[in-house]
Amino acid sequence: MVDFTGRDIISCKDFTREEIVYILDKASSMEELVKKQGSTDLLKGKILATLFFEPSTRTRLSFEAAMLRMGGSVIGFSSIEGTSIMKGESFEDTIRTVDQYADVLVVRHPKPGSAKIAANVAESPVINAGDGPNEHPTQALLDLYTIRKEKGRIDDLDIALVGDLKHARTMHSLAYALSNFKVKLYLVSPPQLRMPSEVLDYLDKKKVEYVEVSNISEVISKVDVVYVVRVQKERFKSIEEYEKVKASYIIKPELLSKARKDMIILHPLPRTIELPVEVDKTPHAKYFGQVRNGVYVRMALLGLVLGRL
Amino acid sequence: MVDFTGRDIISCKDFTREEIVYILDKASSMEELVKKQGSTDLLKGKILATLFFEPSTRTRLSFEAAMLRMGGSVIGFSSIEGTSIMKGESFEDTIRTVDQYADVLVVRHPKPGSAKIAANVAESPVINAGDGPNEHPTQALLDLYTIRKEKGRIDDLDIALVGDLKHARTMHSLAYALSNFKVKLYLVSPPQLRMPSEVLDYLDKKKVEYVEVSNISEVISKVDVVYVVRVQKERFKSIEEYEKVKASYIIKPELLSKARKDMIILHPLPRTIELPVEVDKTPHAKYFGQVRNGVYVRMALLGLVLGRL
Amino acid sequence: MVDFTGRDIISCKDFTREEIVYILDKASSMEELVKKQGSTDLLKGKILATLFFEPSTRTRLSFEAAMLRMGGSVIGFSSIEGTSIMKGESFEDTIRTVDQYADVLVVRHPKPGSAKIAANVAESPVINAGDGPNEHPTQALLDLYTIRKEKGRIDDLDIALVGDLKHARTMHSLAYALSNFKVKLYLVSPPQLRMPSEVLDYLDKKKVEYVEVSNISEVISKVDVVYVVRVQKERFKSIEEYEKVKASYIIKPELLSKARKDMIILHPLPRTIELPVEVDKTPHAKYFGQVRNGVYVRMALLGLVLGRL
Numbered sequence: 034m035v036d037f038t039g040r041d042i043i044s045c046k047d048f049t050r051e052e053i054v055y056i057l058d059k060a061s062s063m064e065e066l067v068k069k070q071g072s073t074d075l076l077k078g079k080i081l082a083t084l085f086f087e088p089s090t091r092t093r094l095s096f097e098a099a100m101l102r103m104g105g106s107v108i109g110f111s112s113i114e115g116t117s118i119m120k121g122e123s124f125e126d127t128i129r130t131v132d133q134y135a136d137v138l139v140v141r142h143p144k145p146g147s148a149k150i151a152a153n154v155a156e157s158p159v160i161n162a163g164d165g166p167n168e169h170p171t172q173a174l175l176d177l178y179t180i181r182k183e184k185g186r187i188d189d190l191d192i193a194l195v196g197d198l199k200h201a202r203t204m205h206s207l208a209y210a211l212s213n214f215k216v217k218l219y220l221v222s223p224p225q226l227r228m229p230s231e232v233l234d235y236l237d238k239k240k241v242e243y244v245e246v247s248n249i250s251e252v253i254s255k256v257d258v259v260y261v262v263r264v265q266k267e268r269f270k271s272i273e274e275y276e277k278v279k280a281s282y283i284i285k286p287e288l289l290s291k292a293r294k295d296m297i298i299l300h301p302l303p304r305t306i307e308l309p310v311e312v313d314k315t316p317h318a319k320y321f322g323q324v325r326n327g328v329y330v331r332m333a334l335l336g337l338v339l340g341r342l
Numbered sequence: 343m344v345d346f347t348g349r350d351i352i353s354c355k356d357f358t359r360e361e362i363v364y365i366l367d368k369a370s371s372m373e374e375l376v377k378k379q380g381s382t383d384l385l386k387g388k389i390l391a392t393l394f395f396e397p398s399t400r401t402r403l404s405f406e407a408a409m410l411r412m413g414g415s416v417i418g419f420s421s422i423e424g425t426s427i428m429k430g431e432s433f434e435d436t437i438r439t440v441d442q443y444a445d446v447l448v449v450r451h452p453k454p455g456s457a458k459i460a461a462n463v464a465e466s467p468v469i470n471a472g473d474g475p476n477e478h479p480t481q482a483l484l485d486l487y488t489i490r491k492e493k494g495r496i497d498d499l500d501i502a503l504v505g506d507l508k509h510a511r512t513m514h515s516l517a518y519a520l521s522n523f524k525v526k527l528y529l530v531s532p533p534q535l536r537m538p539s540e541v542l543d544y545l546d547k548k549k550v551e552y553v554e555v556s557n558i559s560e561v562i563s564k565v566d567v568v569y570v571v572r573v574q575k576e577r578f579k580s581i582e583e584y585e586k587v588k589a590s591y592i593i594k595p596e597l598l599s600k601a602r603k604d605m606i607i608l609h610p611l612p613r614t615i616e617l618p619v620e621v622d623k624t625p626h627a628k629y630f631g632q633v634r635n636g637v638y639v640r641m642a643l644l645g646l647v648l649g650r651l
Numbered sequence: 652m653v654d655f656t657g658r659d660i661i662s663c664k665d666f667t668r669e670e671i672v673y674i675l676d677k678a679s680s681m682e683e684l685v686k687k688q689g690s691t692d693l694l695k696g697k698i699l700a701t702l703f704f705e706p707s708t709r710t711r712l713s714f715e716a717a718m719l720r721m722g723g724s725v726i727g728f729s730s731i732e733g734t735s736i737m738k739g740e741s742f743e744d745t746i747r748t749v750d751q752y753a754d755v756l757v758v759r760h761p762k763p764g765s766a767k768i769a770a771n772v773a774e775s776p777v778i779n780a781g782d783g784p785n786e787h788p789t790q791a792l793l794d795l796y797t798i799r800k801e802k803g804r805i806d807d808l809d810i811a812l813v814g815d816l817k818h819a820r821t822m823h824s825l826a827y828a829l830s831n832f833k834v835k836l837y838l839v840s841p842p843q844l845r846m847p848s849e850v851l852d853y854l855d856k857k858k859v860e861y862v863e864v865s866n867i868s869e870v871i872s873k874v875d876v877v878y879v880v881r882v883q884k885e886r887f888k889s890i891e892e893y894e895k896v897k898a899s900y901i902i903k904p905e906l907l908s909k910a911r912k913d914m915i916i917l918h919p920l921p922r923t924i925e926l927p928v929e930v931d932k933t934p935h936a937k938y939f940g941q942v943r944n945g946v947y948v949r950m951a952l953l954g955l956v957l958g959r960l
Contacts, residue, residue, distance in 0.1 A: 071445075072387030078690030080719055082712070090425040091439060094391070094417050098443035101389055101415040106719040108712050112423070114730070116708040122921035123928075130709060130920060133943035134716035136689070302439060303431035310432075325442035380754070381696030399734040400748060403700070403726050407752035410698055410724040421732070611748060612740035619741075634751035 038340035041152035042160040045170045045209035046235070053213055057178050059333035059342055060326070067102060067329065075341045076105035082135035083109030084127070084151075085162070086118070086142040091302060091324070092162050092172070096139050099331035103341075108134060125154050132157050137339055140164075158338040166200045172301055173206035175330040179323045180258055183297045187211070193219040193252050196262040196282050196307060198228040203301045204262060208232050211241070218243035219252045223278040226268060248281040254291045259284065259317075260299045261307055279306070286311045299323050347649035350461035351469040354479045354518035355544070362522055366487050368642035368651055369635070376411060376638065384650045385414035391444035392418030393436070393460075394471070395427070395451040400611060400633070401471050401481075405448050408640035412650075417443060434463050441466050446648055449473075467647040475509045481610055482515035484639040488632045489567055492606045496520070502528040502561050505571035505591050505616060507537040512610045513571060517541050520550070527552035528561045532587040535577060557590040563600045568593065568626075569608045570616055588615070595620045608632050656958035659770035660778040663788045663827035664853070671831055675796050677951035677960055678944070685720060685947065693959045694723035700753035701727030702745070702769075703780070704736070704760040709920060709942070710780050710790070714757050717949035721959075726752060743772050750775050755957055758782075776956040784818045790919055791824035793948040797941040798876055801915045805829070811837040811870050814880040814900050814925060816846040821919045822880060826850050829859070836861040837870045841896040844886060866899040872909045877902065877935075878917045879925055897924070904929045917941050 035055040048056075066073055081100040083093050088111060097107045109131075110116050117127060124147065131138060132155040140151045141162040148161030148168075163169045181187050192211065198204050198220055208228065211218065212235060220228050220243055227245065236243055246252055253259070264282045269275040283306060284298060300308050300320040312318050336342035344364040357365075375382055390409040392402050397420060406416045418440075419425050426436060433456065440447060441464040449460045450471040457470030457477075472478045490496050501520065507513050507529055517537065520527065521544060529537050529552055536554065545552055555561055562568070573591045578584040592615060593607060609617050609629040621627050645651035653673040666674075684691055699718040701711050706729060715725045727749075728734050735745060742765065749756060750773040758769045759780040766779030766786075781787045799805050810829065816822050816838055826846065829836065830853060838846050838861055845863065854861055864870055871877070882900045887893040901924060902916060918926050918938040930936050954960035 070387070078688070078720070078722075080716055088423070088425070088428075090419055090436070094419075094440060094443050097417045098389055101417065102387070104387075106415075106724075108715045108719065110708055110712075110729070111419070114423075114706070114732075116706070117921040119706075120921050121923045125928075126921060127708070129939055130942050131712060133939060134712050134946060303426040303429050303435060305430050310434075321438050321442060324439050328443060379696070397732070397734070397737075399728055399745070403728075403749060403752050406726045407698055410726065411696070413696075415724075420728070423732075612735040612738050612744060614739050619743075630747055630751060633748050637752060 037337035039158055040338055041158050042170055042334060042338065043148050043152055044161070044168050045173050045206040048210065048213070050213035053174070053177065053210060056174055056330070056333055056337065057181055059337060060178050060330040063332040063336070064326070064329040072102040072104060074104035075336055076100065076103035076339060079105040079137070079339055080135045081105055081107045081109075081335065082131045082138050083107060083111070084131060084138060084140045085109070085111045086113050086140070087163070088112045089141055089163070092141065095324070095327045096162065096331050099328050099335055102328065103332050103335055105335070125150065128154050137335060160334065160338070163202055166202050168206045168209075169202040170206045170210075171327070171331055171334060172203045173210040174334070175323065175327040176203070176207050176260065176299060176301075177210055178330050179299060179319060179326045180297070182326065183319055184257060188215040190257040191217045191219070191255055192258040192260065193221050193249065193256045194228075194260050195221040195249050197226040197264045197268060198222040199226040200268060201262040204228065205232050207260065208236060212236055212239040216241065219256060220245045221247070221249050221252060221282065223247065223264070223281070226264065249284065250281070250288060253288050254293070256296060257293065258297055258299065262301060263305055263307055283307050283309070284312055285309065286315070289315055289317060292317065346646035348467055349647055350467050351479055351643060351647065352457050352461055353470070353477050354482050354515040357519065357522070359522035362483070362486065362519060365483055365639070365642055365646065366490055368646060369487050369639040372641040372645075373635075373638040381411040381413060383413035384645055385409065385412035385648060388414040388446070388648055389444045390414055390416045390644065391440045391447050392416060392420070393440060393447060393449045394418070394420045395422050395449075396472070397421045398450055398472065401450065404633070404636045405471065405640050408637050408644055411637065412641050412644055414644070434459065437463050446644060469643065469647070472511055475511050477515045477518075478511045479515045479519075480636070480640055480643060481512045482519040483643070484632065484636040485512070485516050485569065485608060485610075486519055487639050488608060488628060488635045489606075491635065492628055493566060497524040499566040500526045500528070500564055501567040501569065502530050502558065502565045503537075503569050504530040504558050506535045506573045506577060507531040508535040509577065510571040513537065514541050516569065517545060521545055521548040525550065528565060529554045530556070530558050530561065530591065532556065532573070532590070535573065558593065559590070559597060562597050563602070565605060566602065567606055567608065571610060572614055572616055592616050592618070593621055594618065595624070598624055598626060601626065655955035657776055658956055659776055660788055660952060660956065661766050661770055662779070662786050663791050663824040666828065666831070668831035671792070671795065671828060674792055674948070674951055674955065675799055677955060678796050678948040681950040681954070682944070682947040690720040690722060692722035693954055694718065694721035694957060697723040697755070697957055698753045699723055699725045699953065700749045700756050701725060701729070702749060702756060702758045703727070703729050704731050704758070705781070706730045707759055707781065710759065713942070713945045714780065714949050717946050717953055720946065721950050721953055723953070743768065746772050755953060778952065778956070781820055784820050786824045786827075787820040788824045788828075789945070789949055789952060790821045791828040792952070793941065793945040794821070794825050794878065794917060794919075795828055796948050797917060797937060797944045798915070800944065801937055802875060805832040805834065807833055808875040809835045809837070809873055810876040810878065811839050811867065811874045812846075812878050813839040813867050815844045815882045815886060816840040817844040818886060819880040822846065823850050825878065826854060830854055830857040834859065837874060838863045839865070839867050839870060839900065841865065841882070841899070844882065867902065868899070868906060871906050872911070874914060875911065876915055876917065880919060881923055881925055901925050901927070902930055903927065904933070907933055907935060910935065
């Protein structure tokens, strides 16, 4: 029996396949519920605290919308400006304090491992909303949800992960989560921005088939899913180095003629040049639906850790 | 039959007289309802997103209070600090994203026409909360509501619009809205800050009687309503030029002895020197009641575009 | 009969002993209620506005959590960035405006006396959440609540107030509040940071026994309660002067061996070096429970001033 009551959501490495499927099924019920009645009262009287030590409109608003659609309410801060952190308070003390006010904490922080530290000091369940370049597990769950919804399954899919695989936490969490399924991964990145060895070792251990390639055009015709993230200039030693490789990670509309008809494109957003707006009109584009799915997945997670689903 | 379900509120030029009266009547019911029971559950489960790309305490809090008194809830941001805009996301992408979270969007943005663009990309209804110097339609509706409430009618009134008519979007929206009624307008401004020709052309087309004058003292004895906005130093080529004219747009308490007994003074606030605090004690001052009326009007608008009134 | 309906909460000097006990009793009911059912609907439909002209995570989130657990909702701002204050609006106008939106106002402002001014212009009840170095009455009430809860009484206790007694508003409010009880106070501070004569005069008038001492080690063995606040470097003429005295106001773990077994340590938080984390594990540490008690006390106050308890 899967029971998430009181559980922290810190890393996708913590989930079994059974647990992931359980969460996705609950998210699916939440989607039906929202479509039928807009919202519920399942979390009435519960308070979510959003502690964003690093700003993020998307993730913060998504969690807030999820909590409100569940009938709960929200307190929190969206940047450290004006918080007690500025008065010299330790991260642990801030967590302990807000833990007294809320029933569940959502934490984003630039330092890898910070969500785990928060979970250790808080009595309430803690959900990791991004701990630096490390992980972003709720994003990975909504990615899986979108894949399953659009493709009908997660097993037996060929999936390309494209862009800066080194720094994109969403890619790390997604790789960990996908390792529970029978997928083939194409890891498409410049050599400087390869998936970290720590993640590759994990894939090896879990016997996930993967290939590292350096140009999206090599694999575009073979895959069911293309998952793209930004490749940022600042990650390169020189602007010349960046200019040399950047085109290999852009989903140019002309590339899509080679793709399978039912191939889907996902992106955690925000996007810049790697995903031109011309792609939006194609049937491959699923990234705004993906945004909406985030609310259903987070509704499920909030309901589960608070023991109300 | 007037039906606002799903409709965007972008410009006062989009309203017919019948529609304006319909909104004001609904706002009137909202006022009664708040006075009787404080709040309702009409928008329970609905989420309003406030997207303020430019800060505003007043308009943001007014919309939030309106949504909460309707039983709904609110997410959003109050400045672009820490939003994905800072990461290079386009305005359209931000709108599309938040559209996935909320049932209705309220947008303030410094660029004229931005609310219209938002309405084009969002599926949810969009309400313009100020698009640069262009329009601020909900302010105009609450102004009309206040006039009707205080004077018993809008037709057959003589109304002075005083101050920077060039840049004050609230003046443009108010002029457009008033053009549906039988009013006489006195447009009182320095020559540099006259009402834009685009607005004057519209008044001409709608056969609204108006006169341009340059000193409030010329018309103070003739009017039923004095609507004042700020004249900002920064709008003038030199501080000398500003100093020369500013006195002509200040509602000095001594001026009021020449006014009709039942003349009312409105101001969208915040005010600076153009409306001295001494005026607050006079029976002419209606601007704080005007602030409160804004909540009733926005309750009505939210209820209408969400199809719950 | 005690009735707080519509009353402003500005200074602890305004309370009688009977009123304080009444508030603490109501807070106690709120604690039971939260423990039993998490939240109530007593303030459903009511809106709290938090006006923080000076930032504060702790107090703001505590009030928000209190309002939400009472079933009410919250609007407001957490700093003056982006408010109309930046456009030159007066404090009084901002208060008058927000007063039109909300049913109760919580105000923090750097200027002593500002909460009183707000109370004078607002029709809704105003709660002082800190007016510069002057007072912070709700903090004092939650301090008393914690003392009564942990020690079973307030009378007949020996209480040390330790640190910067000159600038810490929470110390002033606490001293005023305690003056209604039979306590002995040890005022422990550097000579430069003594309790202001205004507060000492009040204690004299109310015949409260107190002693001024300059080192916590002198009194640690004699007291039931140690209440600590920060001693900030910036308050001293030179860093040398600060370094010379700072050790006298640090609750070093080794000090605690001399303390009574049931002595309790309180701190309004955030803390820096004056309260080492090693103390957290001792049975004396009550400051995180104190944070939680703040929610119960503020629930009681909100319920009382809104006439719903």
